[in-house]
Amino acid sequence: MLESLTSLIIDSPLNQWILDTYWLWPVLEIVHFFGLSLLLGGLIIIDLRLMGYFRSLNLETINNLVPLVMCGFSLNLVTGILFFIGDPMRYSVNIGFQIKMGLVILAGLNTLFYSWKIKPVLANSSVSSDTPISVKIVGLISLLAWTGVLVLGRLIPYVGTG
Amino acid sequence: MFVWLETTPIAQLVALSLWAYPALLSLHIIGLAIVVGIFSMRDLRLLGIAHGVEPTAFISLGKLAWIGFTINALSGILLFTSQATIFITSIPFLLKISFITVGMVLAVIIQARLSNLLVDDRYINSVDRTTRFLAAISMSLWIGAIIAGRLIAYF
Numbered sequence: 001m002l003e004s005l006t007s008l009i010i011d012s013p014l015n016q017w018i019l020d021t022y023w024l025w026p027v028l029e030i031v032h033f034f035g036l037s038l039l040l041g042g043l044i045i046i047d048l049r050l051m052g053y054f055r056s057l058n059l060e061t062i063n064n065l066v067p068l069v070m071c072g073f074s075l076n077l078v079t080g081i082l083f084f085i086g087d088p089m090r091y092s093v094n095i096g097f098q099i100k101m102g103l104v105i106l107a108g109l110n111t112l113f114y115s116w117k118i119k120p121v122l123a124n125s126s127v128s129s130d131t132p133i134s135v136k137i138v139g140l141i142s143l144l145a146w147t148g149v150l151v152l153g154r155l156i157p158y159v160g161t162g
Numbered sequence: 163m164f165v166w167l168e169t170t171p172i173a174q175l176v177a178l179s180l181w182a183y184p185a186l187l188s189l190h191i192i193g194l195a196i197v198v199g200i201f202s203m204r205d206l207r208l209l210g211i212a213h214g215v216e217p218t219a220f221i222s223l224g225k226l227a228w229i230g231f232t233i234n235a236l237s238g239i240l241l242f243t244s245q246a247t248i249f250i251t252s253i254p255f256l257l258k259i260s261f262i263t264v265g266m267v268l269a270v271i272i273q274a275r276l277s278n279l280l281v282d283d284r285y286i287n288s289v290d291r292t293t294r295f296l297a298a299i300s301m302s303l304w305i306g307a308i309i310a311g312r313l314i315a316y317f
Contacts, residue, residue: 026316033194033308041199045223057219064214065203150195151188158184 002092009088018086025086032079036150038072043146050118050139052130059127096159100152107145114138164246173243183244189237196230198304201269205304208272208289208297217289218280224273231266254317258310265303272296 009015018024042065049057084091091097118138125131131139167173176182204220206212242249249255275293289297 026312030309030312033312034198034305036191036195037198037202037304037308039199040195041201041203044196044199044226045203048226054222056222058216061214061216062219064212068203068206068212147192150191154187154191155184 006088006092009085012085014085015088018082024082028079028082028086032076032083035072035075035079036153038068039076040072040146040150042066042069042072043142047139047143050131051136051143055128055130059122059125059129059131061127091156093161094156094159095161096152096156100149100156103145103148103152107142107149110138110141110145114142164250167243167246170243172240173246176240177244183241186237186241190234190241193230193232193234193237194308197227197234198308200224200227200230201265201300201304204272205297205301208294209301210289210294218276221273221276221280224269227269249314252314252317254310254313258307258314261303261307261310265300265307268296268300268303272300 045054045057045065046062046069048054049059049062118135121132122135168177176186200220200223203212203215204223207215207217207220272293275290275296279288
């Protein structure tokens with residue numbers, strides 16, 4: 001699937017434009033780094049609270065950080081797609097990139113599970129109390145998955161093809 | 163001095179080992195996510211975004227940001243040793259270090275101002291002009307540090 005996508009992208013106008021615009025790549029990298037700060041910053045706070053740390057934080061009000069998390073995710077989705085279009089041969093065969101995308105999907109499914117199953121459970125608990133074990137696990141999976149995404153993203157230049 | 167630094171065994175390990183440099187870069191990005199992540203949330207909140215979150219929530223989170231800062235100071239020093247003579251003459255690197263230094267000083271000042279909000283809980287959800295101004299400067303410094311940090315590789 002990735003290979004047919006790659007051949008579609010190569011020599012497309014967008015692919016050419018990204019390659020020919022010398023300042024674009026560093027700008028995309030800077031936006032990607034700022035985006036990951038928003039994404040991870042909000043999630044670290046929310047996930048650690050779900051895991052039962054920082055109990056002085058109100059379980060309900062910290063959900064107000066979710067729009068910032070989504071803003072960070074959107075920035076990184078857009079810049080990430082542009083990276084891929086700019087250099088599909090490099091990313092599609094890179095094992096670090098492939099696992100990173102797998103972890104993003106895992107994190108996404110974990111978030112869906114959180115919204116459907118966990119949020120209703122939390123609605124009954126006090127805003128400053130400890131959290132049930134199921135909630136702690138969801139928080140932990142989220143933190144681990146995103147940490148993996150960060151590390152694998154950084155390692156893309158250093159790992160081989162899969 | 164920086165020439166000598168590059169010849170130390172630890173610098174040689176970072177420069178020559180296959181895994182040391184990428185491992186340190188991995189730690190450095192985790193630290194970045196913690197430091198810039200927590201401080202962005204704090205600064206944006208103080209600037210009025212996500213205003214449902216209590217500003218005082220960031221007092222306890224400040225410790226976590228310092229853990230991230232420690233991770234990055236240590237991994238950063240080790241990364242620095244491997245190419246000390248190059249980094250020390252790099253304008254983006256020097257700018258990055260300056261932005262981070264001022265950003266951390268501002269973090270201490272903002273932390274103290276948030277603690278004052280706790281003393282008089284009538285003001286617990288209000289953020290004064292000076293604190294908002296400091297938050298705007300702080301957010302700009304962290305964005306500046308990311309920009310300068312990325313540009314080290316290009317200049």
